[in-house]
Amino acid sequence: MKLRSSGREAEKIEPQMAPMIDVVFQLLIFFMLTLNIVEPEGDFNVNMPITDSTEASDEPVLKTDIKVRLVANEDGSLNTIRVGQLNLGNGPNVFAGLNHEILKIIGRPGSPITKDMEVELESDYNLHYEYTLKAVSACTGRLDPSGKHIIRYIEKIKFAPPVGGPNAGS
């Protein structure tokens, strides 16, 4: 009787590489995407038409401006925020406070007076840009509770010339 040859070479099973590589690539790309290397970016639009400072001072002040003053420490961190005469300090909730103050001034979001209102930001020259941006954000509005839509407060933001800095004297 002929025995079926169970040769040793027959036991060798060739692993199929092609599907494995396919799946590995899929996983690799999936994790690359979920890593979010490029964070989503958004922007704040500010219109800054060229104006003569002399012309501006001659104009009678008709619209109500909110003046926000950002004071910096020596190292560029935030020292305090002042809205008009009110001092908001520099605690962790200072920008929420600023947001609240703006809301108090405009009454309710979207009210007609917000169209004519402007926020003037006056910051120290050496203040880090992140604080200025946060102040801009606090003045423009807040997120609604669902976190999807922005409730607009004041759209118009302008910048006063920086306080201090290398050109202070000139």
Place this chain on the structure above:
Amino acid sequence: MKIKTKKPAVADVDMTPMIDIVFQLIAFFMVITNFEQIQADERVKLPSDSLAKPPVVKAADELVLNIGFDRNAEGEITDPQAYIFYNGEQIPVLKFGPKFEQEARIYKQKNQDPKDVPVILRADALVKTGLVQDLIKLAQENGFTKFAFKATQKIE
């Protein structure tokens, strides 16, 4: 004798590799478009804010400026001077005036008014506010009036 009945030769299309490849392509283009969208410079560490929303309407033409510092591999600032990373060059912020002039001239040649071209400022969180304002002033002197501040979207 048994005769093998010939079945009609329906070519069975193997879908698995096709789907594999299609997924690869989709994922590849997703990654590519993500990178293409923004002319970002990895040296700029943008501030983050929850109100920063991607623009609904994207302007056809925009001037993106990356303002940041020289950083080493650990991300520490090696030079306190802030630079604009522009076309592979590194230009101190206050010396950017001539470049604005050049950009404005290019837009005018394309029959575009610089005042309609938004200047997108991607400034590092640690750049001095005054410096950013100086840069805006330089841009205004060359006719640019629209500005946008970039921030990363903070997800809470």
